[in-house]
Amino acid sequence: MSEYVYLFRFRGVDGPASPQEFQAVGQKWMKWLQEMTDNGHLKARGQRLEPTGKLVRGKQKTVTDGPFAEAKDLVGSYMLIEAEDLDQAAELSKGCPIFESGGFVEIRPVMKM
Amino acid sequence: MNEFMFLYHNGGPPLSPREMQAVMPKWLAWMKELTDNGHVKDPGQPLGPAGKVVRGKQKTVTDGPFAEAKDVINGFTLILAKDLAEAAELAKGCPMLEGGGAVEVRPVMKM
Numbered sequence: 001m002s003e004y005v006y007l008f009r010f011r012g013v014d015g016p017a018s019p020q021e022f023q024a025v026g027q028k029w030m031k032w033l034q035e036m037t038d039n040g041h042l043k044a045r046g047q048r049l050e051p052t053g054k055l056v057r058g059k060q061k062t063v064t065d066g067p068f069a070e071a072k073d074l075v076g077s078y079m080l081i082e083a084e085d086l087d088q089a090a091e092l093s094k095g096c097p098i099f100e101s102g103g104f105v106e107i108r109p110v111m112k113m
Numbered sequence: 114m115n116e117f118m119f120l121y122h123n124g125g126p127p128l129s130p131r132e133m134q135a136v137m138p139k140w141l142a143w144m145k146e147l148t149d150n151g152h153v154k155d156p157g158q159p160l161g162p163a164g165k166v167v168r169g170k171q172k173t174v175t176d177g178p179f180a181e182a183k184d185v186i187n188g189f190t191l192i193l194a195k196d197l198a199e200a201a202e203l204a205k206g207c208p209m210l211e212g213g214g215a216v217e218v219r220p221v222m223k224m
Contacts, residue, residue, distance in 0.1 A: 052197075090167055093167050099167075
């Protein structure tokens with residue numbers, strides 16, 4: 001088994017419309033997280049990130065407001081998982097409810113140092 | 114102290130093993146400084162250049178990391194800082210910046 005990171009990318013600003021929708025989505029996340037845990041794939045739950053931030057760039061170390069990508073591509077949260085290979089890691093991600101909210105998942109291998 | 118995430122952007126194609134070896138001591142020195150000053154909550158993970166993107170209701174799988182080479186995220190660290198301004202200051206020590214890379218500094222959502 002190797003480690004992979006899920007980068008959950010979705011609109012940070014406009015999310016689910018109503019408290020009920022929010023709760024429904026939240027429950028789906030919990031269910032999926034439980035599944036991943038039960039099947040031995042969840043290594044560490046990550047953090048959720050605010051859609052705001054700063055960007056420090058280049059040799060000049062220029063600081064600008066606002067995060068890096070376009071709003072719809074922003075990394076909103078992440079997770080550390082274990083899987084046989086990148087293909088399996090991608091398969092496992094399909095249970096995530098983020099796809100219903102218009103978001104997507106980027107899967108990257110943790111570099112073995 | 115508040116939590117912030119540093120998301121590292123390479124600013125170019127992935128580093129070769131030799132380039133990696135060259136930057137490693139600078140990286141470790143910077144990490145050590147941050148750790149010694151109580152700013153590292155979690156050292157995070159370096160990410161390999163490969164990847165997949167799963168997208169849409171069809172959950173279509175495509176190869177490759179997301180974004181063009183220079184925008185690819187190649188690692189992250191969880192940081193403790195007083196506020197966003199301090200977190201951005203701390204990010205300036207990152208050796209990735211010398212190579213034209215960038216550090217995206219994001220506040221962790223308070224739940």
